[in-house]
Amino acid sequence: MNRRINFIGASLITLCAMLAMPAMAQQPKPQYGGELVLTGQLDKTMFPGRNTDAQGMDVYLNSCETLVELTAEREIRPLLAESWSASADRKTMTFKLRQGVKFHDGTAFNAEAVAAVFNEALAKKFLYVSLLEGLQKVVADNEFQVSFQMSAPSAALLPNLAYRTMCIFSPTAYKAKGEEGLGSNIVGTGPFVQTEYTKGVSVLFKRNDKYWQKGKPYLDSIRILFVPDATTRLAMLESGDVDRVAGVPSFEVPRLTKEKTISLRTISSLQQHYVVINNQAKPLDDPKLRQALNYATDKAGIIKSVFAGTGATLSRAPTLSPGVFGFADMREPGKDTIFPFDLARARSMLKEAGYEDRNGDGFVEDAQGKVLSLKLYGRKAGVGDYEIAQLMKTFLEKLGIKIELVVLESATFSAALSVGPKDAKYDLAILSWTVPTADPDEPMMYMTHTKAWKPAGANRMFFSNPETDRLAELAHVESDPVKRAAVVRLWMAELLKLAPVIYLPTLNLTDATRSYVYGGVYLPANVYDGTSAWIDQTERKRQGINR
């Protein structure tokens, strides 16, 4: 009898708890204290001007803040700048700065500090200066107002300033320690103060008690362990040695989903894979042929076999992914992606371009009987690059094109794809492009514009089209968002007609966190903002983790 009463009582308590849980889950109250242990990778310096990699930003963003920030919802919001305005001729952008903010070394954050950082970036050619094209100088108008003076209007300036690498470090610390000093001890205004750093091992950030956002951060500290091996990273998460792991391999997702102590989160990244087509190499100068290559590529097959169905999504627009300014769905009605897989259509386009299998050997030949043979460059690096290269060979050989797959080591590959059209040996190459500022200016002006042909820019296709160039230049200066978005859309439509590359899926990012961690923001640039992160200490103890 007693047992039955106990059982009923327990069931009622459980039921009540279950009913209460959704409400509690929606409004968890942040707790102060605890150390959050993350995994990361930092092969280069921590100095923002010399490390623009996502891995680097993921580390120094804890200490170093930008004037404006790009949120997870892809909105530009104030951070160290409270507001901004443009001059009538749109050549000057003025920022009103937050007052009462101090760098971790005790010096004041003010207009002079901002001007000093950006003027130094221009003078010393920090790695991000290409994003500040047209910026002549930065002037401190008064203590809390700073002006960016441009040679021509640039709609991309604001989103570019949200790029985490353009954070404001302490000019005093910079003068005293130089790039090398800040490279191992970054001094900014951020929520955490860097206190320890052991190269190749770990970095420790402690709570900034004087942080300008009152009440934040919640954590006592963030420790980042540098763990290069993905399997080890996951094992450390599962054993409770660390609290969060980014870049979870797609094939591990189904297994980890079943783990109750681990929360998985998948977000769409700003990175899209693509196959470079050397537009200057005959017969790839023919848009018909390039379109045929696009239609012959089974993008869904790539997602299924390389990304386990979850690690990537079908692209809906050329180059731009959702969240990038001006992104629009450019798919044909009823189709699941741009250039949907259609081998018959690809064959017919290839025929229109003058190629068909004339002797029945399975390969297409031109009118003179010459087999269409292309050289595809790939590397064993990145997320799935090598696997995609192998699949591309299969897809294109099904179309009847002979493919020679050249797999190179990373540095050699990089060198082979950093040359001008005369020296380029590749017909096709597997790469990916990222739009970390979520603004289309970089892909328009720097990745596809005629002036951006390698080695000057990042146009490795040697693609050139007067109309896309014109539209890119128009979008570069247009400040009206509606008009600018319309121009971007026209630009994308042109790209679909001209198919300068083979468009592949957009990468997803998955991070795995112990279920007692709340509040941390996973940003599309593949960085983690721990300003609002907190730990449920009771749950952590319950899971047997007593670090």
Next chain:
Amino acid sequence: MLRMCANRLVFMVVAGLLLLTFLFGLFHVIPGDPARLIAGDSAPEELVASIRNAYGLDLPLGVQYVAYMGKVLTGDFGVSNFSRQPVLSIVGPRLLNTAALAAWAMLFAMVVSLILGSISAMYWSGPLDKSVSIVSLIGICTPIFVTGIVAIYFFGVYLRWLPIGGMTTWRHYIMPVLILGFAQAAGFTRMVRACMIEALGRDFIVTARAKGVPQHTIVFKHALRNALLPIMTFFGLGLGSMLGGAAVAESIFNWPGLGRLMVDSILTRDLPLTQGCIFFFAMIFVLVNLVVDLLYRWVDPRLSHD
């Protein structure tokens, strides 16, 4: 003895300098531009050129070589292209970490292999010998990244007995040392067994047995000491593969050692750092061989008189 040591030390320095010259040449022959890797794939050529200029990578090869070797002779191995920290300050702690891992693993491998190899030889062809042979065969055939990951998941994730990555406490040492040591002990055991079987069949062992010397004295005092010469050579050579294995173990167990650093520096074409890593790796190898030579003389005093 002193003269031999002096000769070997001079040889070490010459070998090191030749090695640095070879690496310098090799890095300039293979494709890949360090400045491009620093700037990033998408960086404009103007920026890459400014980095090339700032780091002296645009100077004629001969000038770069003379400047580099001149600095090396004064103990300055330059600064890393990526972190901009002095190579010595990066390599030094890493070298000690690798040395700690390799030394403990080597000690484990030597002790285990000497015991198991000797027992195996004593009970030659018996079930114990066969069991030891099977275990050592498994050890030889299984790569470290397999045994390492299995151990991580079993002892680290499933049982939660041991920490997985890093080298903070003595408990962090257990898995990497045992895994690396086991791989090495497997090969060593077979060698010890073979040498001991041969030694136990020699005439002086028969004499000792006829005199009624106890079995353990025959095996561990008489046979083992005579079998030690080839075994020591094998141990010395084994250190080379141990250091190679350490690079893998360091990656799996997140051990901040020289092997991991070297692999990373090669992939990023960080020439000064790679040169520093390989130079000190080679120096460890040469030093260990010197120690082995000295031990030869201790084990077999006849060599000192040659």
